[in-house]
Amino acid sequence: MAAKVDHAQFRLIIPSQTRYLNLVTGLAKRAAVAAGMDDATAAKVSIAVDEAVTNVILHAYHGEGDHSVELELRFTEQALEIHILHSGQGIRSDQMVLPDPKEYIKHPRKGGLGLLLMSRFMDEVQFKADEVSGRNECCLIKKIS
């Protein structure tokens, strides 16, 4: 007898190139709507995914376009989980330093806002490393209210 699956999931693998961001954010938005979220919430999920994938392409892979970024979407009764896996340079959750928006406004500069948007728009943002596979993961979770 087949094992009972308590959630649905699927995967998408893209080259580490920013030209595919639009495809990925469109998918994330539609996945959020399919999970039962309203359009405004789905838009926030798609922005968080854009930021996470951009970070992988530009920082983990240093802009090199010949790597892979894997997205795994998991639909549960409680939440939509988006796992972004890669083999580039990783960060840990305890290394995630969020800028203070008030300080940022006093001293404007480029960069540093992506993590802040991810953390504001999602319920959970986790960074993990799999020592066995050598892959790193950013996990974005949005609860279904």
Place this chain on the structure above:
Amino acid sequence: MADLSIAVRQIGDVAVLLPTGFINAHTVREFEEALEGLVRDGRYTILLNCKDLHYISSAGLGAIMGLIETVREHEGDILLSNLQENVFAIFDTLGFTQLYRVFHDEDQALAAAAPGRKG
């Protein structure tokens, strides 16, 4: 449809930038070049009419942040109008609505930018 196209109009002293599409890490260079081109030409009062902007990521916000001090040093400003709900949410979440003047529509923004102007 291209990911991003940008139209520019000059109305009095205000350069009106009309981005259509998406501003993310892939398209941000085009957006940055448009903004930098205006500043190079000495057009320091810039209105971003966002009526056809469906999406802006932190890459696009960084491009705006990178020029705000320069335009204000030259007594100009960057104003925003016609923000769609999700674009407004991004600006507001990061506190940028305190940093930039945001208007409901282009006419209101132009009136605020050049109070004496008619039409």
